[in-house]
Amino acid sequence: MTSDQTPAQRLPTLEDVAQVAGVSRATVSRVINNIRNVDPQLHKVVWDAVTATGYVPNRAARSLVTGRTGxxxxxxxxxxxxxxxxxxxxxxxxxxxxxxxxxxxxxxxxxxxxxxxxxxxxxxxxxxxxxxxxxxxxxxxxxxxxxxxxxxxxxxxxxxxxxxxxxxxxxxxxxxxxxxxATYQGAKLAADHLIARGCQHVATISGSVDMPAGVDRLNGFREAMAKQGVAYVPSYDGGFTQEGGERAMERLLAEHPEVDGVFVASDVMAQGVMTVLREAGKAVPDDVAVIGFDDSSAALATRPQLTTVRQPVxxxxxxxxxxxxxxxxxxxxxxxxxxxxxxxxxxxxx
Amino acid sequence: MTSDQTPAQRLPTLEDVAQVAGVSRATVSRVINNIRNVDPQLHKVVWDAVTATGYVPNRAARSLVTGRTGxxxxxxxxxxxxxxxxxxxxxxxxxxxxxxxxxxxxxxxxxxxxxxxxxxxxxxxxxxxxxxxxxxxxxxxxxxxxxxxxxxxxxxxxxxxxxxxxxxxxxxxxxxxxxxxATYQGAKLAADHLIARGCQHVATISGSVDMPAGVDRLNGFREAMAKQGVAYVPSYDGGFTQEGGERAMERLLAEHPEVDGVFVASDVMAQGVMTVLREAGKAVPDDVAVIGFDDSSAALATRPQLTTVRQPVxxxxxxxxxxxxxxxxxxxxxxxxxxxxxxxxxxxxx
DNA sequence: TCGGGAGCGGAGAGCGCTCTCCCTCTGTGC
DNA sequence: GCACAGAGGGAGAGCGCTCTCCGCTCCCGA
CATH class of the missing domain: 3.40.50.2300 (Response regulator)
Structure with a gap:
């Protein structure tokens, strides 16, 4: 009766459940893991015993023998x-x-x-x-x-x-x-939306071009714009940071002041873009339409809120x-x- | 030699290390767990064996016996x-x-x-x-x-x-x-800063007052302002959300248009506050000084960037x-x- | 020289589980 | 009526580790 002296301390084991259910450890294990056919009646008896004892399998013991950690x-x-x-x-x-x-x-x-x-x-x-x-x-x-x-x-x-x-x-x-x-498809959504809005001078602010996401968003956008008949789209690297987005937008405005639509390859960069546009006295979206990418919470933090390509994260x-x-x-x-x-x-x- | 057929598959165990080191399992265990004094030389021999075999303790086995999961x-x-x-x-x-x-x-x-x-x-x-x-x-x-x-x-x-x-x-x-x-202290920092700036009409936008952080930041601020001789500080509940911050600031501006300093109980609310101030044509910090709380990344996203009470998260x-x-x-x-x-x-x- | 204690290392018992054997029992076909 | 298949359940080994005993050695003091 040694082990029964502190019943509240010791957690129930398979053995305990087996005893309550009147079966062997092996059978309880089979029931718990749904292995082989166990007689449906016994099945229920075992589950009742599990509930009664409050048994929960010991992860460590299970891991030890299965070689899986869960x-x-x-x-x-x-x-x-x-x-x-x-x-x-x-x-x-x-x-x-x-x-x-x-x-x-x-x-x-x-x-x-x-x-x-x-x-x-x-x-x-x-x-x-x-x-x-x-x-x-x-x-x-x-x-x-x-x-x-x-x-x-x-x-x-x-x-x-x-x-x-x-x-x-x-x-x-x-x-x-x-x-x-599907990055190309996302970039296409953005391109089509800007065209549908009637934007005449579209540009893009890309992410780092040594990252797949950076390259694909840029190329996808260019390709989609080409399909819409726009052969050339100015692009500036914003390096996927808010700061980089600001710098890129500044350069874009300086070199293409006529820009009226921008596809920005991430919402975070778009935050920076919006700031620069505001400081330049450009109204969004009336003077310049902005589309982001990701639909992160940054898209909700900008004013006006950001139209963006949603990545179902x-x-x-x-x-x-x-x-x-x-x-x-x-x-x-x-x-x-x-x-x-x-x-x-x-x-x-x- | 059955177990040696796939040496690359089987991970080294204590037993393996013991064999290499020429000691018993128990000794290796002692060395690994730094238990009792093991002869320094043996100690080294064992560690060498550990390195040689690439031994790593098996978490599950250890857990099983210690009752700790790590x-x-x-x-x-x-x-x-x-x-x-x-x-x-x-x-x-x-x-x-x-x-x-x-x-x-x-x-x-x-x-x-x-x-x-x-x-x-x-x-x-x-x-x-x-x-x-x-x-x-x-x-x-x-x-x-x-x-x-x-x-x-x-x-x-x-x-x-x-x-x-x-x-x-x-x-x-x-x-x-x-x-x-130390919330009171943080609120005091904010209060003192606003006073030192020369703000004459200070208000606060609080978080939810049913949360400790909400109550303490509000009370702490009021107390600190009182110490500075300001008996009354208008406060508005912003509920710790950006949206709530906007609403609260709108009400604050409507009821106290003379306000020239605001302590906002979270940076996220402060984002909303800044938006409202800009739309109201108020310059920050010249017309209204704004202090946030938390020093979250939201503090860096606002323009101008937010002065805030840093919580060393x-x-x-x-x-x-x-x-x-x-x-x-x-x-x-x-x-x-x-x-x-x-x-x-x-x-x-x- | 010897007893005793401290220090050090080994043997071995499990921890709780899964899974392989093997036994039993029922049902079926000839 | 008997052999056999097949399904359900039990016994027991062992996963890799820690930790308690226990025994050996060595050193010190008497």
Whole structure:
């Protein structure tokens, strides 16, 4: 009776449930994991016993024998040249985008009882650690937010053939799963909208052109404008920052004062663009129509509010989680990609 | 030699290290965990063997026997009346604040190898689940971001006497650890700054007065102004939202057009305030000086940039993690609170 | 010289679970 | 009526680790 002295302290185990249900440990395990056919009556008896005892499987014990942890990591990879505690990483975290991804991923993970561990990979060493963490079974797989085009992490993950899903197409082609948005289509939505408004002098402020998102948004927009009969579209690199957006808009205004429509490759840059336009005495959208990209919360913070191309971040993040869970489940080494359609969210700026 | 057929597949275990080092499993364990005095020479031999084999302790096995998981949860508790997948939760995640907390917590956790699991508690059931998760050893403890004054989670955690640390003082007094900022002092910084500027007609836009932060920032400001000889300060409730800030500022301007200095209880509200002031043709800071609170990224997004009371979010979050780890380590049920000093970050708006 | 204690390392028992065997029992076909 | 298949359930091994015992060695003082 030693073990019964502190019944409130000791958590119920399989053994306890088995005893209450009058079956063996193995049977309880089968019921809990839905394995093989267990007699329906017994099935119910076991579940009743589970409820009665308040039994919850012990993760550690289960992990130990299955070799799975029931946890995946969300890796925010900042690796390139900055230290992990660099203020810049904080700045990224400050971006609304991060939280939306977390929300999307968790919406899928919660029902399946999988934990989400947060990991920051600030440099190449940290990236290597991420890979070894997966191989050593600290987590079953990773979803990755990679912030730089030269981030070594995607390559490392692909080489290690480890369960992983990226947010956004990797900068270089490699065998790794990812979700992305149909950027060309999004840029086309913006182009068509500006044309439909009657804009005669359209320009674009692009993101960094060494990032897939930067290149695709620029090229997609140009292509769509070409289809509309506009052969040339001036473009300025805003580097995906608010500050960069301001500088780019200043140059655009200086060199093309006749501009009456701008496609800005991110909402954050668009914030800067709006500021510059206001200071230049240009009314939005009457003098200059502005369209952003992402539909982040920045789009709601501007006045007038920003018309933008909506990237379904939450849905994409949820799909990442789904792809990863499938991959882990099947233990097969197949890579997949899922591309989402963007929408145009028409607000006041265009 | 069965087990040696696929040496690349099987991860090294304590046993393997022991064999290489020529000692027993127990000794390797002692070395790894720094327990008792092990002969320094042997110590080195063991570490060499660890390096040689590439051994990494198996979390699950360790957990199983120690009863610790080596993971803590960051709980974002939205519990009050909304469902977990409600868009509002997404909106919270969009707030820069969240990411800063994560960064701070991780900076402490990473060195100690503790995992950070993200948990969303959208309703009271989810809160109960959080508590049982800790009791059932899914995680060793929790750090909590509680978003509503009537959130049941802090109470549940306190009652269960579970290792937990809150961000911000709980709405009602209870035995639970927390970190907070010296709000009165912060409000005083703002008051003194406005007075020093020569503002004659000072008002404040407060947050929700049913939240500790809302009440304290308002009362602290009033008290500080009183000390400066200003007996009455008009106040308007902006509910901690940008929209609410706009409405409050509109009313303030209508009822006190002579206002020349405003303390706004959050940067997000201040964004709205700035918009309204601009539309009303008031120059900031010449006509009206504006001071915010938080030093969030919203403070950098306004033009002119916002003078604000800086809440050292990252430091506070780091301290939360530290307090929690200590609490878990000692297994003692003592509650502590740590209060941080705010700074005034002088930018252009005041 | 010997007893005793401190220091150090090994043996071995589990932690709670899954999963492979194997046994039992029922039902079916000849 | 018997062999056999097949399904349901039990026994038990063992996942990798920690930690309690226990025994050995070595040094010191008597």
């Amino acid at each position: 946890a995946i990591a969300l890796v925010v990879s900042e690796a390139e040249n900055r230290a992990a505690d660099d203020p810049f990483l904080g700045a990224f975290f400050s971006d609304p985008f991060f939280g939306r991804v977390v929300g999307g991923v968790l919406s899928v993970l919660r029902p399946s009882g999988v934990h989400l561990a947060l990991v920051l990979a600030g440099d190449e060493d940290a990236c290597a650690k991420v890979v070894s963490d997966v191989r050593q079974g600290q987590v079953d797989g990773v979803v990755v937010l990679s912030l730089h085009p030269h981030d070594p992490l995607p390559r490392l993950l692909a080489d290690a053939a480890v369960p992983a899903v990226l947010y956004g197409r990797p900068a270089a082609p490699m065998p790794i799963s990812y979700v992305d948005v 939450e849905d994409m993040a949820a799909e990442m989680a789904r792809l990863l869970l499938t991959r882990i489940d099947q233990r097969a080494n197949r890579t997949t990609s899922v591309i989402f359609d963007p929408d145009l969210v028409a607000r006041a700026s265009a | 993971a803590i949860a960051l709980v974002v508790s939205e519990a009050e009346n909304r469902a977990a997948d409600d868009p509002f939760l997404g909106a919270f995640f969009s707030d820069p604040f969240f990411g800063r907390v994560v960064g701070g917590v991780l900076s402490v956790l990473r060195p100690s190898g503790v995992h950070l699991a993200l948990v969303l508690a959208g309703d009271e059931d989810a809160c109960a689940k959080v508590v049982s998760d800790v009791r059932q050893g899914q995680v060793d403890g929790v750090v909590v971001l509680s978003l509503h004054p009537h959130d049941p989670l802090p109470r549940l955690l306190a009652d269960a006497a579970v290792p937990a640390v809150l961000y911000g003082r709980p709405a009602a007094p209870m035995p639970i650890s927390y970190v907070d900022v 990252e430091d506070m979050a780091a301290e939360m993690a530290r307090l929690l780890l200590t609490r878990i380590d000692q297994r003692a049920n003592r509650t502590t609170s740590v209060i941080f000093d705010p700074d005034l970050v002088a930018r252009a708006s005041a």
